[in-house]
Amino acid sequence: MSIRTDIPDRDHPRAVLDAEGVRDAYRRWAGVYDVVFGGVSAHGRRRAVEEVNRLPGTRVLEVGVGTGLALPRYRREKRVVGVDLSREMLEKAAQRVRQEGLSQVVGLCEMDAERMAFADGSFDIAVAMFTASVVPNAKTLFAEMSRVVRPGGDLLFVNHFAAESGLRWWAERSMAPLARLLGWHPDFALSDLLDPAQVRVEAMEPCQPAGLFTLVRVRNHAAMALAA
Known part of the structure; x- marks a missing residue:
C-alpha cells in the first residue's frame, strides 16, 4: 500500500499554516498513538465502522485515518480510501x-481534510x-465531506461534544487550555461542526467509555451537498 502525495491542493495560505501545526503534533504522536489513544477510542471506532458496514454503498472515505x-x-466488499494530514501516521x-x-x-492519501482533491460525489x-x-x-x-459524498x-x-451545563461543562472548560496543547478540544460543541437549524441529524448515540464520545449520523441531502 503506497501513500499518495501527488494530489493537487487548493491555494489557501492560512489553512496551510494551521495544517502545519496539526502535522507537527501528529508527527510527535505517531509512534505511540495506538498505545495512548487506541484503548479509549476503541468502542467509538467499532460502532462507527459497524454503521458504515450496514449502510448501502461501497465507496467509503475515512477522514483522519491516522x-x-x-x-x-x-x-471486504467495501472500498475504503483513507486520508490524513500526517505522513507519519x-x-x-x-x-x-x-x-x-x-x-x-x-x-491512502496525504491530504488536508478541509481541502480535499476528490471530485464531487466521489463516495x-x-x-x-x-x-x-x-x-x-x-x-x-463538514462542507468538504458533504461535497465529496453523493446526495x-x-x-x-x-x-467528544461538550456538555451544555453542569459539573462536566465546568470541568471541560477548565481543561480546555491544556487539552488544546494535546490537540483535543473538550469544549467542542456539535454546533461547531454543523448548523442544527440547517442540518438534520439522523441519529446520535453515546459511546463508551461513560458516554464520553458520541456517534452522529447525517444524511447528505442534495441541497446540503450543493451548498458545500
Whole structure:
C-alpha cells in the first residue's frame, strides 16, 4: 500500500499554516498513538465502522485515518480510501494494510481534510472519527465531506461534544487550555461542526467509555451537498 502525495491542493495560505501545526503534533504522536489513544477510542471506532458496514454503498472515505486502527473492521466488499494530514501516521496505516492483507483498503492519501482533491460525489459514505475537533475549521470539514459524498449518502462522526451545563461543562472548560496543547478540544460543541437549524441529524448515540464520545449520523441531502 503506497501513500499518495501527488494530489493537487487548493491555494489557501492560512489553512496551510494551521495544517502545519496539526502535522507537527501528529508527527510527535505517531509512534505511540495506538498505545495512548487506541484503548479509549476503541468502542467509538467499532460502532462507527459497524454503521458504515450496514449502510448501502461501497465507496467509503475515512477522514483522519491516522494509523489505520479502524481499517481491519471494514467489510471486504467495501472500498475504503483513507486520508490524513500526517505522513507519519499514514505510514503506520500502510504498514497495517500490508501486514493484515486488508484488500478493502484501496487508497491512502496525504491530504488536508478541509481541502480535499476528490471530485464531487466521489463516495457513498464519509466517516470522521475523533477528527472534527482537531481540524482548524470543523464546519469547513463538514462542507468538504458533504461535497465529496453523493446526495443521499451518509456522513458519520465520532467525537467528544461538550456538555451544555453542569459539573462536566465546568470541568471541560477548565481543561480546555491544556487539552488544546494535546490537540483535543473538550469544549467542542456539535454546533461547531454543523448548523442544527440547517442540518438534520439522523441519529446520535453515546459511546463508551461513560458516554464520553458520541456517534452522529447525517444524511447528505442534495441541497446540503450543493451548498458545500
